[in-house]
Amino acid sequence: MGVSEGGEILSQEFPALERYVAVESIGRGKYGKVFLATDKQTSERVAIKRLRVDPKEATLKVREAGGELRDVPASIAIEIKVLRLLNNDHVVKLLDVIYAATDIFLVFEYMKHDLCGLIHRHKFSAPEIKCYLKQILEGLHYCHLNGVMHRDIKSANLLVSGKGVLKLADFGMSTPIPETPRPLHCGVVTLWNRPPELLLGFSSYGPAVDMWSLGCVFAELLVCQSILPGKDEKQQLSWIFKMCGTPDETSWPGVSKSPVYAKFVAENGKKPRRLRKAFNNVDPRALDLLEQMLTLNPEKRITAEQALLSDYLWTEPLACAPAELPISHEACTEMRSKLDRKKQHQQPQQHQQPAKRKLERAKPSSHGSSTIATATAATAKRDEQQQLKASPSPWQRSQAPTPKPWETATLAC
Known part of the structure; x- marks a missing residue:
């Protein structure tokens, strides 16, 4: 080679x-x-x-x-x-x-581009955003229909061919959707796209985690930047509650059972939902769909199948064809975007004094029956025991190395 x-x-x-x-x-x-x-x-x-x-x-x-x-x-x-x-x-x-x-x-x-790189290169029109979103939803609906949660949906894991075809990639954190509730790891999904149920430490969850992450990607397509850039799990939850409001037992029954909810609300207070105000220049139908994706209660969050039927995707202007998307001849990827930003960051500083450079702070890094057999009873029991041994706070757990998501899983295809 x-x-x-x-x-x-x-x-x-x-x-x-x-x-x-x-x-x-x-x-x-x-x-x-x-x-x-x-x-x-x-x-x-x-x-x-x-x-x-x-x-x-x-x-x-x-x-x-x-x-x-x-x-x-x-x-x-x-x-x-x-x-x-x-x-x-x-x-x-x-x-x-x-x-x-x-x-x-x-x-x-080989897929030449990823959506992260393309977002940093282009500002997309409504038909182009709809084309990308529709393709993501079709891939995600297929995964969920076949019993698979991706658990790391982000723009860098959405690859795009030179002909505009988008494909879900990097299934290293994926897991079978449990047929019956059982503990799963909460330390999955890239932090900026991590849903509130994981940040609150709820270890029994389903494909709704992917839909929250997709909502973050959808917002990124609309405004060309990540909207919830927390530097750690506690700050991430703070960003979410400031944007989407603080949940309570009325909007999310059972939320107060989280090991961190009561202390977090006591320290930070309750925040009103301000998503519509933050996106007041966005197409109202796009905002309706975004709100359904970024619904705090996972039980009320829209599914991929429902999102494919949303008014936003079926009203004018309709999605363009993949071949009509603006695709660069040069590869556009997250890695190339990071290198470009690094060069741009370094050039203006070449003539600055070293003392000034010391004050610079680095920008946080961005980001039904199952056809797969679920874990055996013994494996599920071991997974449950690991959860019980863990610290009561999911934020304390995150300070230790996150266990690989497959250490306690068994699958038969």
């Missing part, structure tokens, strides 16, 4: 990757790096996600292409199983899985 950043030649270390020729590094995250490569057999561009294997992590059985079963770290196994199950025009396609001693490589179809 070609040379990645740092001069690393992957094919010399991993002969199984000889089929692919690397072009460049195009992304990195908590769990690994992503490389743009060319498939020598098909001449197609692909994206290869390199994941480090943790030998201490619990494993699940994954069936290889030849039919053999292999033990794979649970955090990677679930992503593989979910992606093999899902087959939709708006879900990124997993093309190949390559195993090495210390790494696993996931080979995906």
Whole structure:
């Protein structure tokens, strides 16, 4: 394989990757790096996600292409199983899985852009916003219909092809929708898009978490920036209540059972809902839909299926076709946007005194029956025990390393 950043030649270390020729590094995250490569057999561009294997992590059985079963770290196994199950025009396609001693490589179809990068490059018209939103909803509705919660919907995880087709990607935090309530981890979803039920420490939740996150993305499409940029979980909840109002037992029955609700309200007071005032220049139908997505009570939050039928998507001007979207020839991604902002931030400071630079503060980083079997009784019990052992405050729990979402899950596809 070609040379990645740092001069690393992957094919010399991993002969199984000889089929692919690397072009460049195009992304990195908590769990690994992503490389743009060319498939020598098909001449197609692909994206290869390199994941480090943790030998201490619990494993699940994954069936290889030849039919053999292999033990794979649970955090990677679930992503593989979910992606093999899902087959939709708006879900990124997993093309190949390559195993090495210390790494696993996931080979995906290559998508040139992500929505985060495009938002920083363009201000979209109403038909363009509707086109993107409709595609996200179609992909999300398909996932929920097939029993999968994504749990990390954000603009950087929504990939866009050169022809304007949008696909959900990065299923590393996804989980089966429980058929019966059971404790799940609250430390999922990128902070700025994390729903209030997780911030309040409610461990029994469902696909409504994805709809809150989508509401944050929808708002980002409308105003070209994230609207709830908290620096930690406590501040994030403060942002949410200032924008969406403070819930009570009338609007959200059971909310007072949260381990942090009473103290938080006592310290911060109750806030009125001001979402409509903040978005007073937005199309009223778009605002109606946004309000339904950013509903604090998850039981009352709109579903993906309902949102697809909303007045906003079916009134003039209608959504444009994907091919009509303004797509740059140059790749527009979150990583490139961050690099551009870093360069812009550094240039004006070149002639400033060092003392002034010390005062600069970095900007926070942005961001029905299930076809998947749910966890076994033993696994669910262990998950529940982990919740009971945790600190009463979800904010205190967040200070420790967040457990990988698949450490206690078992799936059979």
